[in-house]
Amino acid sequence: MKLSKFDIGAEIIAILTKGMYQDPRDALREYIQNAVDADSKNINLKIRQNNITVIDDGTGMDYQTMRKALRIGISDKKPGDDIGFMGIGIYSSYHLCDSLTIYSKINADSPHKLFMDFKAMKDVLTEQKEKRINNQLSGDELIDLQTLLEKYIYLEELDKSDFPTKGTRIEMHQIEQNFSKELQDFDLVASYLRDTIPLHFDKSNFMWGEEIENKIQEICDTHNSKFDLVNLKLQVNSRQEDLYKPYKNSDFHNNTPQKPDFQEIKDEDGFIGVAWGCLNPTRNKIKDKSLRGFLIRKQGFAIGRRENVVKYFNSHTHFDRYVGEIVVTNKELLPNASRDDFEFTNIRIRFYNILTTIGSYYTQISNEFQNSSKAIEDIENIAAKVKEINMEFSRYENNTTKLLEYIVTLNEKLRITNSVVDRKVLEKDLKYKEEVKLIKNSIEMLLDDITDRIGSIKKTQEEEKKQNYIEKKIEHTKEIAKDLSFANIVQKEKEYNSLIELLQDLDIELGSDNETIYNLLDEKFIERASTTKVHYYNLITELKNDILNIMDNK
Structure with missing residues (x-):
């Protein structure tokens, strides 16, 4: 069956752009x-009143490239090498502004100008819709897409000057009033771009930024995989x-x-990308909720949201203690189109299978740190407690x-110390591993001293024995004080004045509402039970320790 240009109505441009x-x-x-795909390293985005300008230092476009950019659903970009390859992105501001003007120059060639009159296009489509509602226009009389674009798009060569x-x-000229307020909010625009654009780290405010960039680049170079960031x-x-990734110390x-x-995100069939994660130094969630967990990026551009990744980690608690990214560089x-996931292919299945393993790895690391x-x-x-008893x-x-x-008290502390030793949770920490031995030895010596004192109370001892006993205890006191010198830095556990x-x-x-209920529980049960x-x-x-155990095992 043969189709003609009249089989594709102009309304398709509004449907596609509004949906995507x-x-x-x-x-x-x-x-x-598009600027990143053109190998741009520096990009300026300016929003002034009701106009927006994007300037890049990429390779630029000649006449043929700009002409091809107008095609819908057809692109010369390579899907594996470039992020934008759907052939629709140039029309993405259709609903945003009245007109779009693009100036571009490639090397020593003459520059070119592309002008798209979106307002005129929308006026035509609005008028058609009104006539259709009033039965003044039939379907066969509707303007086709090709005619609409040819009528309101202009491409010309300019002088080099x-x-x-x-x-x-x-x-982008004459931004729609409905969007103007949102686009005039610097923080809203900046927050969106920090999450979605392949930016550099703010190395002055994030101590690991440079190491992460260098390590990812090193791994990608090893696998001949492209990894680019922009200013x-x-x-x-x-x-x-200047915008940077949103991570801060x-x-x-x-x-x-x-x-x-x-x-490394890889299997026997090949390399897909790199994951990195920084764990909180305490058993707490990351402070900023919007940064908790891992974000998937394709060549630096965000794919979906962080909350979409948590299911691969088996634990929301451990996921929320990280800040990290899953950086995908594989061309396939x-x-x-909506950038919220990957196209359904075999490599997508491979990727998510590997992500499950990586998620389990990071969860295990967090769990080991927790323990x-x-x-x-x-x-x-x-x-601290043993030192306190030794002093008293x-x-x-x-x-x-x-x-x-x-x-x-000392027997209970000895039980906990032996449990730490038996579980080998401090095997990798040589400093604390040695200190555990010193603490155990100190507890046992102190128990011996106290037990001896109890025995001495029950019988009368000769003065000579008493003197020897005293000298022995004094020596123990000095040895214990020496072994526990590291405990000086221990701070007393925080005392809470209320359940809230x-x-x-x-x-x-x-x-x-919950705060009122918790205050009532505090007053009626905890305070009343306290002597x-x-x-x-x-x-x-x-109660704090019970809650922490529940959260740690969640």
Whole structure:
């Protein structure tokens, strides 16, 4: 069956662009993406009142390239090498502005200008729609796509002086009022671009940025895989900034992200990309909810959202303790038109199978850190408690009840210390591994001393024995103090004055209604069950440990 140009109505341009580019900022991404595909290293995006300009220093376009860019669903770009290859991106601002002007120059050739009158196109289609509603126009009388584009698109050659610099300049004129407010918000535009564009790290505010860039480049070079980043300057009216990836040291507790862990995404059939992840230095979620977990990127451009990746990690808790990216560079793994996933192919199946393994790896690393940090926390608390008892214990103490309380406490601390040793959770940490031995030895010596003191109370000893006993205890005291010198840095565990204070410290989100309920539970049960302020602190601390165990095993 033979088709003609009249079989493709002009309304298709509105349907395609509105469906694919629902967010007005998507058009900015598309034009920046084209600049990256043109090997641009520096891009300027300017938004002033109701006009937007994108300027790049890429290879530029000659007449034939600009003419081919007008084709819909047809592109000369290579799907594996370029991100934009669908053949629709040039029309992405159709709903955003009244007109689009593109200036471009390649090497020493003359520059060219492409003008697209979107307003005139939309006026024609609106008029047709109104006539159709009033039965004044039949389907056969509708304008076809080819005629519409030919009527309102102009391509001409310019003098070299009109656009002397190699590269491309895109101008969007008369931004639609419905989109203007959103595009005039610097922070909204910047946040979108930081998440979607292949930007450099802000190396002055993220301590691992340079190492991550260099490592990914090194791995990609080994596999002959392309990895590019760009410099992007954003100006919205009078505010102007260089944009970087959104990661900062301050996103992590103590402003100290752990050293990045890299994993190659590959199997026996080939290399697909690189994953990197920085773990929080404490057993807490990353502060900024929007940055928790891993983001998939194809050649630096975001694919989908972070929450789409959590299912491959088997644990939301461990996922939220990371900041990281899954950087895909394989030419055959192609993003779909909406950039929220990859096209359904065999390599897509391979990729997600590998991602499951990588997700399990990062979850395991986080779990091991959780266990070791919990053990370190226990050991530090034990060291502080043993040192406290050593300072309080008098070699002349006659109160057997107090001495027995010391023994009960020390036996419990010895049980926890032995558990840490048996589980080997500190095998990789030589510093704490050695300190555990010192703590265990100190507990056992102190138990011996207290037990001996209890025995001495029950019988009368000769003065000589008493003197020898005292000298022995003094020597032990000095040795213990020396072995536990590292414990000076231990801070007393935080005491909470209310249940609400505890829940807020654990990053548990509270609504105003829930806060009233928790205050009531605190007053009716925890406070009422407490006999003293110290008893109340102990109950709250026990509740904290129970909640942490639940969160750690989630």
